Amino acid sequence: xxxxxxxxxxxxxxxxxxxxxxxxxxxxxxxxxxxxxxxxxxxxxxxxxxxxxxxxxxxxxxxxxxxxxxxxxxxxxxxxxxxxxxxxxxxxxxxxxxxxxxxxxxxxxxxxxxxxxxxxxxxxxxxxxxxxxxxxxxxxxxxxxxxxxxxxxxxxxxxxxxxxxxxxxxxxxxxxxxxxxxxxxxxxxxxxxxxxxxxxxxxxxxxxxxxxxxxxxxxxxxxxxxxxxxxxxxxxxxxxxxxxxxxxxxxxxxxxxxxxxxxxxxxxxxxxxxxxxxxxxxxxxxxxxxxxxxxxxxxxxxxxxxxxxxxxxxxxxxxxxxxxxxxxxxxxxxxxxxxxxxxxxxxxxxxxxxxxxxxxxxxxxxxxxxxxxxxxxxxxxxxxxxxxxxxxxxxxxxxxxxxxxxxxxxxxxxxxxxxxxxxxxxxxxxxxxxxxxxxxxxxxxxxxxxxxxxxxxxxxxxxxxxxxxxxxxxxxxxxxxxxxxxxxxxxxxxxxxxxxxxxxxxxxxxxxxxxxxxxxxxxxxxxxxxxxxxxxxxxxxxxxxxxxxxxxxxxxxxxxxxxxxxxxxxxxxxxxxxxxxxxxxxxxxxxxxxxxxxxxxxxxxxxxxxxxxxxxxxxxxxxxxxxxxxxxxxxxxxxxxxxxxxxxxxxxxxxxxxxxxxxxxxxxxxxxxxxxxxxxxxxxxxxxxxxxxxxxxxxxxxxxxxxxxxxxxxxxxxx
Numbered sequence: 001x002x003x004x005x006x007x008x009x010x011x012x013x014x015x016x017x018x019x020x021x022x023x024x025x026x027x028x029x030x031x032x033x034x035x036x037x038x039x040x041x042x043x044x045x046x047x048x049x050x051x052x053x054x055x056x057x058x059x060x061x062x063x064x065x066x067x068x069x070x071x072x073x074x075x076x077x078x079x080x081x082x083x084x085x086x087x088x089x090x091x092x093x094x095x096x097x098x099x100x101x102x103x104x105x106x107x108x109x110x111x112x113x114x115x116x117x118x119x120x121x122x123x124x125x126x127x128x129x130x131x132x133x134x135x136x137x138x139x140x141x142x143x144x145x146x147x148x149x150x151x152x153x154x155x156x157x158x159x160x161x162x163x164x165x166x167x168x169x170x171x172x173x174x175x176x177x178x179x180x181x182x183x184x185x186x187x188x189x190x191x192x193x194x195x196x197x198x199x200x201x202x203x204x205x206x207x208x209x210x211x212x213x214x215x216x217x218x219x220x221x222x223x224x225x226x227x228x229x230x231x232x233x234x235x236x237x238x239x240x241x242x243x244x245x246x247x248x249x250x251x252x253x254x255x256x257x258x259x260x261x262x263x264x265x266x267x268x269x270x271x272x273x274x275x276x277x278x279x280x281x282x283x284x285x286x287x288x289x290x291x292x293x294x295x296x297x298x299x300x301x302x303x304x305x306x307x308x309x310x311x312x313x314x315x316x317x318x319x320x321x322x323x324x325x326x327x328x329x330x331x332x333x334x335x336x337x338x339x340x341x342x343x344x345x346x347x348x349x350x351x352x353x354x355x356x357x358x359x360x361x362x363x364x365x366x367x368x369x370x371x372x373x374x375x376x377x378x379x380x381x382x383x384x385x386x387x388x389x390x391x392x393x394x395x396x397x398x399x400x401x402x403x404x405x406x407x408x409x410x411x412x413x414x415x416x417x418x419x420x421x422x423x424x425x426x427x428x429x430x431x432x433x434x435x436x437x438x439x440x441x442x443x444x445x446x447x448x449x450x451x452x453x454x455x456x457x458x459x460x461x462x463x464x465x466x467x468x469x470x471x472x473x474x475x476x477x478x479x480x481x482x483x484x485x486x487x488x489x490x491x492x493x494x495x496x497x498x499x500x501x502x503x504x505x506x507x508x509x510x511x512x513x514x515x516x517x518x519x520x521x522x523x524x525x526x527x528x529x530x531x532x533x534x535x536x537x538x539x540x541x542x543x544x545x546x547x548x549x550x551x552x553x554x555x556x557x558x559x560x561x562x563x564x565x566x567x568x569x570x571x572x573x574x575x576x577x578x579x580x581x582x583x584x585x586x587x588x589x590x591x592x593x594x595x596x597x598x599x600x601x602x603x604x605x606x607x608x609x610x611x612x613x614x615x616x617x618x619x620x621x622x623x624x625x626x627x628x629x630x631x632x633x634x635x636x637x638x639x640x641x642x643x644x645x646x647x648x649x650x651x652x653x654x655x656x657x658x659x660x661x662x663x664x665x666x667x668x669x670x671x672x673x674x675x676x677x678x679x680x681x682x683x684x685x686x687x688x689x690x691x692x693x694x695x696x697x698x699x700x701x702x703x704x705x706x707x708x709x710x711x712x713x714x715x716x717x718x719x
Contacts, residue, residue, distance in 0.1 A: 040053060040057050040059055040140045041140065041160070042057060042111075042140035042141070042142045042146075042158055042159075042160040043055055043057050043140075043142050043144075044149070044423065044425060044435050044437070045149050045375065045423060045437075046363075046373070046375075046425065048425075050513075051461075051463060051469045051513065052433055052461055052463075052469075053461075053471075054435035054457065054459030054461065054471065054473050055142060055143065055144035055457075055459060055471070055473045055475065055509060055511070056082075056142075056143040056144060056471075056509065056511050056524070056526045056561070057140060057141065057142055057143065058080060058081045058082070058140075058141040058143060058563065059138060059139070059140055059141075060076055060080050060081075060138060060139040060141070061137070061138045062133075062136060062137055062138060062164070064076075064080065064574070064606075065133050065136065065139075066670055066681075067606065067608045067627060067629050067670070068606060068629060068631050068666065069629065069666065069668045069670075069681065069683035069685075069710070070133055071129065071133075071208075071685075071710070072093065072127060072128050072129055072131070072133075073110075073127035073128070073131045073133070073139075073159075073161075074086065074093050074094075074095055074127040074128065076133070076139060077095055077127065077141070077159075078095060078604075078633075079604050079606065079631060079633065080574065080576065080604070080606075081097075081141050081143065081157075081576075082143065082526070082561035082562070082563060082576045082577070082578045083097055083098045083143060083559070083561055083578045083580065084096070084097055084141075084157075085598055085599065085602055085635075086635075086694055087101045087597055087598070087694065087695070087696035087697070088597075088694045088695055088696035088697070088698050088701070088702045089103060089104055089696055089697050089698065090103070090267055090269075090271045090282070090697065090698055091265055091267045091271065091300045091301040091335055092104050092105070092124065092126050092128065092263065092265045092301050092303075093105070093126065093127055093128040093265060094127075094696060094697070095108070095127060096597075096598055096696075097143070097156035097157045098156055098528070098530060098557065098559065098580060099555070099557055099580060099582070099595040099598040100155070100156050100505075100532060100535060100555070101537075101696060101697065102536060102537065102538070102697065103537075103538045103549075103697040104122065104123075104124040104126070105124055105125050105126060105127055106118070106122070106123040106124050106153070106479070106482060107153075107155045107156045107157075107479060107503075108125070108153075108154075108155070108156055108157045108158070108159060109125075109146060109150050109153045109154040109155075109157075109158045109159070110125040110127070110159045110161065111150075111158070111159065111160045111161065112160075112161045112163070112257070112259065112307070113160075113161070113162060113163055113248065113255075113257055113311075114160065114311070114325070115257055115307055115309045115325070115327055116153075116327075116329070116355075117131075117161075117305065117307070118153050119303070119305065119329075119331040119333070119353065120329065120331060120353045120354065120355035120383035120384075120385075120483070121331065121333075121351065121353035121383060121385045121410075121482060121483040121484050122331070122333065122351075122353075122482050122483070122484045123153050123479065123482045124303070126263035126265075126303060126305075128237075128242065128263050128264075128265060129206075129208040129237055129241075129242035129263075129264070130242045130243070130244055130261040130262055130263035130264070130303075130305070131161070131244060131261065132187060132204055132205075132206035132244040132261075134173070134175070134187045134189060134204065134206065135163050135164060135189060135202070135204040135206075135244075135246075136161055136162065136163060136164065137162050137163060137164040137165070137168065138162050139159060139160070139161055139162070140159070140160045140162065141157060141158075141159050142157055142158040142159075142160075143157055143526070143561075144157070144473065144475050144507055144509060145455070145457075145475040145476060145477030145505050145506070145507050146158035146475075146477060147439060147441075147453070147455035147475075147476065147477035147478055148421070148423070148437040148438055148439050148455045148456060148457035148475060148476075148477075149421060149423070149437060149439065149457075150439075151379065151417065151419050151421075151439055151441045151453075151455070152417060152441060152443070152453075152478065152479055152480055153479050154477055154479075155477050155478065155479040155503060155505050156477075156505060163202060163204075163248055164189075164191065164202060165191065165200050165202065165250075166190075166191030166192050166193055166200040166201045166202045166248075167191065167192065167193050167200060168191060169189050169190065169191030169192070169202065170191065170192055170718045171190075171191070171192065171716070171717045171718040172188075172189065172190050172715075172716075172717050173187070173188070173189040173190075173714065173715070173716045173717075174187070174188050174189075174714060174715050175187045175679075175681075175712050175713065175714030175715070176712065176713060176714075177681075177710050177711060177712035177713075178710070178711055179210075179708060179709050179710035179711065180708060180709055181210050181211050181212060181213050181708060182209070182210045182211030182212075182238075183208075183209075183210040183708070183710055184207075184208070184209055184210070185206070185207065185208045185209075185710075185712070186205075186206065186207045186208075187204075187205070187206045187714075188203075188204065188205045188206070189202070189203070189204050190202070190203040190204075191203070198251065198252070199249065199250060199251040199252075200248075200249070200250040201247065201248075201249050201250075202247060202248045202249075203246075203247045204244070204245065204246055204247070205243070205244070205245045205246075206243060206244045206245075207241055207242070207243045208237060208241055208242050208243075209237055209238050209240075209241030209242070210235070210236065210237050210238065211233075211236065211238060212233035212234055212235055212236025212237070212238070212266055213233070213234040213235060213236075213705050213706060213708070214231050214232075214233060214234075215231060215232050215233075215234050215268075215703050215706075216229070216230075216231055217229070217230045217231055217232055217285050217703070222284075222285050223269075223283050223284065223642070223644055223652050223699065223700045224283075224284040224285055224341060224650075225284065225340075225341070225342065225646040225647075225648050225650040226341075226342065226650070230285035230286075231285065232268040232269060232285055232702070232703065233266050233268055233288055234268055234702075234703065234704065234705045234706075235265075235705045235708075236265070236266030236268075236300070237264050237265065237266070238264070238266070238298070239264075239266075239293055239296060239297060239298035240262070240264060240296050240297065240302060241262075241264060242261070242262055242263060242264045243261060243262050244259070244260075244261040244262075245259065245260055245261070246258055246259025246260065246261075246307075247259070253312055253313055253314050254310060254311065254312055255310070255311040255313075256309075256310055257307065257308070257309045257310075257311075258307070258308050258309075259305075259306070259307045260304065260305065260306045260307070261304070261305050262302060262303065262304045262305075263301070263302070263303045263304075263305070264300070264301070264302045264303075265300050265301055266288070266298065266299060266300040267299050267300040267301075267336075267338060268702050268703075269282070269283045269284055269285055269286070269698070269702065270282050270283060270284040270285075270286050270338040270339060270340075270341060271337045271338060271339070282339075282644075282698075282699050283644060283698055283699035283700050284341045285341070286299070286338050286341050286344075290344055290396045291336065291338060291344070291346055291393070291396050292393075292396055292397060292398065294336065294348045294391065294398060295334060295348075295350075297334050297335075297336060297348075298336060299336045299338045299346070300335065300336060301333075301334070301335040302334045302335070303331065303332065303333050303334070303335075304331070304332040305329070305330075305331055306329065306330040306331070307327070307328075307329050308327065308328045308329070309325060309326065309327035309328070310325070310326050310327075311323070311324070311325050312324040312325075318364075319364055319365055320362060320363075320364045321362065321363045321364065322360075322361075322362055323359075323360070323361050323362075323363075323377075324358065324359070324360045325358060325359040325360075326357075326358045327355075327356065327357060327358070328354070328355075328356045329354060329355045329356070330352070330353070330354045331352070331353050331354070332350070332351075332352055333349070333350065333351040333352075333353075334348070334349070334350050335348070335349050336348050336349075337349065343394055343395070344394065344395050344396050345392070345393060345394045345395075346392075346393045346394075346396075347390050347391070347392055347393070348390065348391045348393070348398070349388070349389075349390050349409060350387075350388060350389050350390070351385065351387070351388040351409070351410055351484065352385070352386055352387045352388065353383060353384060353385040353386065353483070354383070354384055354386065355381060355382065355383040355384070356381075356382055357379060357380050357381035357382055358379070358380060359377060359378070359379045360377060360378055360379075361375060361376060361377025361378070361421075362375070362376055362377070363375035363376075369428075370426055370427045370428050370429070371426075371427045372424060372425055372426035372427060373424070373425050374422070374423070374424050375422060375423045375424075376420075376421070376422045377420075377421050377422070378418075378419060378420050378421070379417070379418075379419040379421070380416070380417070380418055380419070381416065381417045381419075382414065382415075382416045383414070383415050383416075383483070384412075384413070384414045384415075385410055385411075385412055385413060385483055385484075385487075386412055387408070387412065388408050388409045388410040388412075389401060389408065389409060390409045408489070409488065409489055410483075410484060410487050410488055410489065411446065411447075411487035411489065413446035413447070413483075413487065414446065415443065415444060415445055415446050415483060416443070416444045417441055417442065417443045417444075418441075418442050419439060419440065419441045419442070420439070420440050421437065421438065421439035421440070422437065422438060422439075423435070423436065423437035423438075424436050424437070431462060431463050431464050432460065432461070432462055432463075433460070433461040433462075433463070434459070434460055434461075435457070435458075435459040435460075435461065436457070436458055436459070437456070437457045438454065438455065438456045438457070439454075439455045440452070440453070440454055440455075441453045441455070441478075443480060445480075445486070446483065446486070446487060447486075447487070448499060451480055451502055453478045453480075453502065454476075455475075455476055455477055455478060456474075456475070456476055457473070457474070457475040457476075458473065458474045458475075459471060459472065459473035459474075460472050460473075466515075467514065467515040467516070468512070468513070468514055468515070469512070469513050470510075470511070470512045470513075471509070471510070471511040471512075471513075472509070472510055472511075473507075473508075473509045473511070474506070474507070474508050474509075475506070475507050476504065476505065476506045476507075477504070477505050477507075478502045478503065478504050478505075479502060479503050480502045480503075481500035481501070481502065481503075481536055481551075485500055485536065485549045486499075486500060500536060500549070500550075500551050501534045501551050502534060503532070503533070503534050503535050503536055503551075504532070504533045504534060505530060505531070505532050505533075506530070506531040507528060507529070507530045507531075508528065508529045508530075509526055509527070509528045509529075510526070510527045510528075511524065511525065511526045511527075512524070512525050513525075517566075520566060520567050520568065521564070521565070521566050522563075522564070522565050523562065523563070523564040523565075524562070524563045524564075525560065525561070525562050526560065526561040526562075527558075527559075527560050528558065528559055528560075528561070529556075529557070529558045529583075530555075530556070530557045530558070531554065531555075531556050531557075532554060532555040532556075532557070532588075533553070533554045534551045534552070534553075534554075535551070535552050535553075535554075535555060535588060536549065536550070536551055536552075537549075537550065537552055537588075537589070537697065538697045552586075552587040552588045553585065553586030553587035553588055554584075554585060554586050554588065555582060555584075555585045555588045555590065555595070556582070556583040556584040556585065557580060557581065557582050557583055557595070558580070558581065558583050559578060559579050559580030559581065560578075560579050561576070561577070561578050561579075562575075562576060562577045563575075563576045564576070569610075569613055570609065570610050570613035570614040571607070571608060571609040571610065571614060572607075572608050573605070573606065573607055573608075574604075574605075574606040575603070575604065575605050575606075576603065576604050577601075577602070577603045578601070578602045578603070579600060579601055580595075580598070580600060581593035581594070581600055582594065582595050589641075591639050591641075594638070594639045596638075596639055596640060596641060596695070597638055597639075597640050597659075597694070597695035597696050597701075598638060599635055599636030599637065599638045599661070600636050601634065601636035601661075602633075602634060602635055602636060603633070603634040604631070604632070604633050604634075605631070605632045605633075606629070606630075606631050607629070607630045607631075608627050608628070608629050609627070609628045610624070610625075610626060610627050610628075611626065611628065612624035612626060623671065623672065623673040623674060625671070625672040625673055626669060626670070626671045626672075627669065627670050627671075628667075628668075628669045629666075629667060629668050629669065629670075630665065630666075630667050631665065631666040631667070632663060632664070632665050633663070633664045633665075633666075634661070634662075634663050635661060635662050635663075635664070635692070636661045637658055637659060637660055637661040638658065638659040638694075638695065639656070639657070639658055639659075640657050640658065640659045640693070640695035640700075640701045641654065641655045641656070641657055642654040642655075642657050642699070642700045642701075643655065643699075644699050644700065652700070657700075657701070659692070659693045659694065659695065659701050660692070660693075662690055662692040663690075664686055664687075664688075664690055664692075665686070665687040665688055666683065666684065666685045666686070666687060667683075667684050667687050668681070668682050668683035668684060669681070669682055672716075677715055677716050677717050677718075678713065678714065678715050679713070679714045679715075679716065680711075680712070680713055680714075681710075681711070681712040681713075681714070682709075682710070682711050682712075683709060683710045683711075683712075684707065684708075684709045685705075685707065685708045685709070685710075686705065686706055686707050686708065687707065688707075689706045689707040690706070691703070691706070692704050
């Protein structure tokens, strides 16, 4: 009977095949013995149970996000996704997947209902307060190279954010929150169906701001040219705040997506020491109020992302499915780079890019030496950086355009990628599946030779029992150097463009998964071996004549991951563990088996308890929808070398500098229908107020935020 159910589910899923370029369903089916069978789309471009995905996938639903009181996408990722760690950037939030990161989040492709959120020229996506979590039904994370389906940028992972339907809201949700350090937030959702279910509308909006935590920096920890007792603003979001607004509207075979969001992050320390010099320091403490805002933006980054897209899906009588997506994106980048603290100089950089294109594909089931489905498609994407400028300031005042090369800091130009991709998912037997895909991308660069990239994926899935499956997979991916790095006119060699090479990743993975206790316990292990080449990183101490952004050699790495969950009616547990080490490197930040600024060990434990259900308390006058949460995170020790040299001769050299391990606790509760349709949410982050540090693309490890708290009151009104 169980086998029949699984086969029925599989056949049904094949008939509702959906493309990688289009939104997921967040669907799930419950079986009395196997528990919840989650369906995902991000891995192979079609709705399929987790037991059949060709590579490891982590699924996070809206309840999981709510239970931990997640504030940002980064919070969700570093809590639930094995191998995902926090890394410190100068002026935005960033994460590393399996030890690879850049100066911003540029190695992971982030999608919203299948639409790219990463900017076209800089490739960043900013997993911060600019992405409202309240609008999301679930998040699918492919923990593998994704270029065989998605092409450029899908290097180490692909994250698909799937919005709720209007019918999920069926009315209005409004919440307001306040907290320490000047935190204020507002969230709004409206959704419903119209025309007797023929159309579905979801509207969302969110806003967040804070003053940031003022952390004291003693003179012995102040990596400045003139060390002194000073301070840094941690996790600051103001001047201006962050927002996320948008809508999805489904009507007939069409779905419209329109959204705009603004990311904001205050730089805790300076970015550079001496503009245009080969010596690169940065990381100095500074006085935020010494710098006059420009266009409402203070020190740090403010980036605005705008997206407009339309999907069309139609399945004909012969089961041939046509899917088509057209899109237009714009990105505005504003950043104030704070420099030499004696002169109090700064540069305000502004850049504008846009991207547009389409994705078209056909798919159809077949019965030939077993059952399966083929898919073939094409994508044409054009990006254009059409304007940029920089204004120079000193002593906290703005003085002049840096116009010795006219006003353009970045070369205006256009780049185009033409792509073809195909995939076959085939049932060899009732217990053995194959998933094979490949994509070819041809990129015409603004200058220089074009880039040709072939990205294959091969996977075998063995399902001898309903409660066990084993996957073996190989995938290769690439990400080309961001346009901003290639054609920035103010690097030390302005007339000699960097000619950076694309980055590549190859990944071999073995993934057994077990289901126990009638599906209440699920445990998945993943053993991986990754090979990275031409990795692009920021070199904070380049040699004379070199640029700060460089292609490095290679990194080989292996590790093991585990995800385990246990679900009961009154409580649930989620646990993940990652162990990862370097296995050889050249010209990359590695010492022995340690990747710089990335821990070998990380672990997370999430415990949620409903006390009313746990103790069988029944009272019709009191809502029993109360969930208490405790989240524990272990971050292992890290090697974080320091090598800073300023033009006045001050230098700091600590090649064996280590960051201690730490255990962090977050706690809180969510009480739905506390009174009528109102809910209450209270959270404390870093409960024990632990002092800890984190390095990354910065010159030295930065102090991290201490104890923060947030109280949120909301209303959910259904129609």
